[in-house]
Amino acid sequence: MARTEPDSCPGVLRLHEAADGPLARVRVPGGALAPEQLQALAAAAGELGDGNIELTSRGNVQLRRVRDADALAERLAGAGLLPSRTHERVRNIIASPLSGRVGGHPDIRPLVAAFDAGLLGSPRLAELSGRVLFTLDDGRGDVSPLRPDIGLHLLTDNRCALLLAGTDSGIRIATADATEVLLAAAHGFLELAAGQWRLHEIEDGAARLATLLGLAPGPERLALADSADLPIGWLPQHDGLVALGAGVRLGSLPARTAEFLAAVERPVLLTPWRGLIVTDLEEWPAEQVVRVLAPMGLIFDAASPWLRITACAGQPGCARSHTDVRADAAAAIESGRTDLPDAALPEAPIPAASITTAGRQHWSGCERRCGRPAAAVTEVTAGPEGYRVRPPRT
Ligand code: SF4
Known part of the structure; x- marks a missing residue:
């Protein structure tokens, strides 16, 4: 079904009016922050926001209850965190975080920089939906499972797989051509999108994009892991x-x-x-x-146990939420109720204080389940009559 409205993803220049006040999202390509940039974010969170920096599932950050949007934009631009006023929302680039430092894989960082520069250098690509996700995986398989619209997965120093709509397209390209191909795929997405926000929303999107690129899939397909070990x-x-x-x-x-x-x-x-x-x-x-x-x-x-549990914003940040889901999740973790492997899963909704679970979990304030990881998780979801606890599924 075609979408009739542009995506409403927030940025630094276009804030989201959350229930607890204006929210700004700052894109951090490859998740890389210089110490001065982290200091600028900390100062902005403390002086212009609610005192916290929220980390997102795309390796970006959010500031809540922003009191002075102009001052925030000025500070972040000064710290190099707003290099473009036109393209800020489209720089959703996740890369293997440990690349070039840990593990025996090729260094993906030069490709991240080249691709980001290519995005910023193309006026047309400012029209991408703020929801389009790019991943660059150095071959260790940590970020390819995040279901990118367009992704690169290094197979060797010189050869990589092109991921489209969250799966291996079967297309293989030379690493030397990778930036050019990724940018061409981003342009191709725009040609096909007709208002859609994500490649998987376009009928036969991956196949049509491959045709547009003039690249034929081969027979190999990468078996992408469901999730990666956390770097802790x-x-x-x-x-x-x-x-x-x-x-x-x-x-x-x-x-x-x-x-x-x-x-x-x-x-x-x-x-x-x-x-x-x-x-x-x-x-x-x-x-x-x-x-x-x-x-x-x-x-x-x-x-x-904190590493196995994610939660959406919930109250007071989200007007849709039935409860303060983060407080409920924190109370369950601190009391040891999220680490009980034999916990029963009741059919009916139950109060927060009665929840017992185990394993990876995502807690949500409503059925939208924002921020749910792609991997299999137990879903703990609030409704008008309490929480429903559903067994792990992808
Ligand atoms: S899952 Fe529901 S309550 Fe939580 S942030 Fe999304 S819309 Fe709000």
């Missing part, structure tokens, strides 16, 4: 330095914690799993980072 804890880099992967409780990073992170003066990577990675640390400073930031709530333990 101590991660030795190729160069002898250390990266530290940290989980962020329900994706909400207090500005004060972000200021401490920025003060480490190392690049920080936002992950599409609502966490972050502090990179390029020597061992002693890495130990100090854990010592200071773990008590502030950052999670360096891969076994923490």
Whole structure:
């Protein structure tokens, strides 16, 4: 069915009027933040927002209850976080966060930079829907499962697979041609879209886009994993330095914690799993980072139940929500009720305090289930009469 309205994804220049006030979304291609940029976000969250930086499932960030939109845009532009006023909402680019530092895969970062520059350099591509997702996977298979509209998956240094509408198209291209092909695919999406926001919404979208590109699929198909291991804890880099992967409780990073992170003066990577990675640390400073930031709530333990649970905004940020879903989820985690493998799944709605679950979960304030991960999760969904708990499914 054709859509009749443009997408309403927020940006820095077009805020979303959430129930708790104006919300700004800042695109961070590849999730890469310089320390000064993280400091600028922390200061903006503290002085112009509600005091938190929300991490999104696309490795972007959001600020809530923005009090002065012009001041925010000016600050973010000054920090290099708003390089284009026309293209800001279309820079939804997720890349393998550890690429070039950890694991024996080719470095995807130059391709991220080249593709972002290509997007910004094409006036026509400013017309893309703010929902179109691009992924660049260095071959480890961590971000290809995120169902991009258009994605690249390196097979070797010189050869890659083109993903279309969330699956391997069967098209193989030379890495040297990758940026050109991705940009051509983005233009092709616009030709086919007729108002649709995502490639999978277009009938035979992937096949028609392949035809438009003049590229024929081969017989091979990548078997994409359902999900990836989260980068958490101590991660030795190729160069002898250390990266530290940290989980962020329900994706909400207090500005004060972000200021401490920025003060480490190392690049920080936002992950599409609502966490972050502090990179390029020597061992002693890495130990100090854990010592200071773990008590502030950052999670360096891969076994923490907080890492298995995501939640939508809920009340007070979303007018559709039946409850303060984050508070309910946090109470369940803290009381150990989200870690009970033998928990029964009741048919009828139940109150938040009666919920017992286990494994990966997504908690939502209504049936829209915003931010639900692509992987199989138990769904804990609020309704007018309480929560429904549904077993894991994709
Ligand atoms: S799932 Fe429902 S309550 Fe939660 S953010 Fe989306 S619309 Fe709002």
